[in-house]
Amino acid sequence: AQSVTQLGSHVSVSEGALVLLRCNYSSSVPPYLFWYVQYPNQGLQLLLKYTSAATLVKGINGFEAEFKKSETSFHLTKPSAHMSDAAEYFCAVIGGSGNTGKLIFGQGTTLQVKP
Amino acid sequence: NAGVMQNPRHLVRRRGQEARLRCSPMKGHSHVYWYRQLPEEGLKFMVYLQKENIIDESGMPKERFSAEFPKEGPSILRIQQVVRGDSAAYFCASSPRVGETGNTIYFGEGSWLTVV
Numbered sequence: 001a002q003s004v005t006q007l008g009s010h011v012s013v014s015e016g017a018l019v020l021l022r023c024n025y026s027s028s029v030p031p032y033l034f035w036y037v038q039y040p041n042q043g044l045q046l047l048l049k050y051t052s053a054a055t056l057v058k059g060i061n062g063f064e065a066e067f068k069k070s071e072t073s074f075h076l077t078k079p080s081a082h083m084s085d086a087a088e089y090f091c092a093v094i095g096g097s098g099n100t101g102k103l104i105f106g107q108g109t110t111l112q113v114k115p
Numbered sequence: 116n117a118g119v120m121q122n123p124r125h126l127v128r129r130r131g132q133e134a135r136l137r138c139s140p141m142k143g144h145s146h147v148y149w150y151r152q153l154p155e156e157g158l159k160f161m162v163y164l165q166k167e168n169i170i171d172e173s174g175m176p177k178e179r180f181s182a183e184f185p186k187e188g189p190s191i192l193r194i195q196q197v198v199r200g201d202s203a204a205y206f207c208a209s210s211p212r213v214g215e216t217g218n219t220i221y222f223g224e225g226s227w228l229t230v231v
Binding site: 034036041042043044045046049090101102103104105106107108 | 119146148150156157158159160163171206208209210219220221222223224225227
């Protein structure tokens with residue numbers, strides 16, 4: 001069965017600092033992995049996804065993530081944090097065959113950006 | 116191209132009443148998914164539907180919850196005899212037809228249910 005673990009429920013960085021949000025997955029099949037962002041009282045917006053093409057995936061808003069099979073990780077990074085990046089971030093893996101939208105989500109990481 | 120549309124955005128119900136949440140998928144999408152987000156928790160899968168069919172309801176509570184996606188009209192998540200523990204954000208998502216590897220699913224803005 002697939003699962004996702006996000007290390008750190010809260011991460012705080014200064015504006016302009018590196019953002020690193022950690023995600024480890026467990027999957028018995030090649031995984032499809034996603035990062036979503038959720039702003040307060042809003043739905044989820046897709047940041048990026050990994051579907052077994054390039055291991056370094058670039059997303060929107062300057063975010064990127066690297067798939068590392070040996071470490072079963074898919075950490076999200078951004079070189080320089082902006083105040084508008086403050087939100088909750090969810091890592092997810094498709095649970096089951098690759099053709100379903102049955103996503104298994106991590107618990108989420110709240111990113112705080114300090115001025 | 117309109118996104119996934121959910122209504123109502125906010126719904127308040129008294130204990131014992133019924134809650135109906137509606138979801139219209141993105142144009143051209145024939146697959147609908149419902150997720151629930153409890154306070155301070157991540158999203159949990161509830162049910163996956165195609166037109167007139169429930170494909171996977173492994174995340175649905177056994178009682179009081181039902182979902183449908185009729186041939187015409189939106190998908191509906193129905194909660195009967197609501198209790199305080201049903202208070203949550205309910206998100207609908209949709210995706211294109213089966214066959215696309217690693218389908219991206221698109222989420223609606225959510226419906227926030229408060230049971231008083």
